[in-house]
Amino acid sequence: MPTGSSRYNSNYVSKKCATDCVANKCVTFSKNVFIPVTNVCRNDCAYCGFKARCPEDAYLLSEADVLRLLQTARRKGAVEALFTLGEKPEDSKFPPYKSWLKELGYDSTLEYLRALCELAIHESMLPHTNAGILSYEELRFLRDVNASMGLMLETIACVRAHERSPGKKPELRLKTIADAGKLRIPFTTGILVGIGETFSDIVASLEAIKRLHEKYGHIQEVIIQPFRPKPNTPMRNESPPSVELLKRAVSVARRILPAEVAIQIPPNLVPPRRLREFLELGASDLGGISEVTLDFINPEAAWPSEKELATAVKPFLLRERLPLYPRFVQRGWYSETLSALVKRHSDAAGFRRRDA
């Protein structure tokens, strides 16, 4: 992996950072490639600009498409392959989807996803899959080919924005997160702020995540993600949450969640000059940024570059992590399948190795 070129070095700290991170003055991010496997989804969330809303817009990426993205990302030094897709696309009202899968040689999305994860591993990338709600068996099927997995809780409240989305029932999402814990999968979850919930709902959502982490110890980070209105969606005229509300959410999250659970604030969804305010309130992760693909959930919001991030977070120090957090690297929460790759990509403290 071309991780040792001089363009990576100027804004980074290596050994020095380890000490600073202990003092919580370090902020982490991951270098990823965002792979939107399919935009076919059985749900119909009122704020969603990702899901195909008409048949002409629907797609399913082929293995050749995915391979091209993986190889480009690898050349640019990314290590995380983030697979995102609509939930249970076979159950959508879009009949051609199953024939597309068949044409690719697969009977189910899950089988296809597993094959894509294997492709990523073959390209020396660590997969992180976010496929919506999955059963215990489905999670187990994907576990050994994923370094970590994710599912946004979004909110524990029943909001109008989810009335046409069977997969957004809070109890179903909590079950998937719990099942991931039973399987010892390092897990990312989060809340979506501004979709009709109250502040008490935000607190209740964070407390529910905390309870699951206390039971299973598998939550690595909680994303505080702001809703952003999208054209051609039912919520296109709604206002996004204010920076002040997001800051309150970060503050309360830091108070509720155990210290080992990081709070992530997406750096392309808050004004860069205000990023540091979130760090001062306890956010300590900036999620994945990609040089190869867009944020397909918020395509209007470009990722900042590593250099821009390093400047925006000063005096905090920017440090790259893998899709699984350092403590899960150190605890060995990864499969035999991924063992060599995790070891190759991580340093002694479990962060991304920059001198490979």
Ligand code: SF4
């Ligand atoms: S937000 Fe996710 S679950 Fe909801 S419609 Fe969009 S892709 Fe589907």
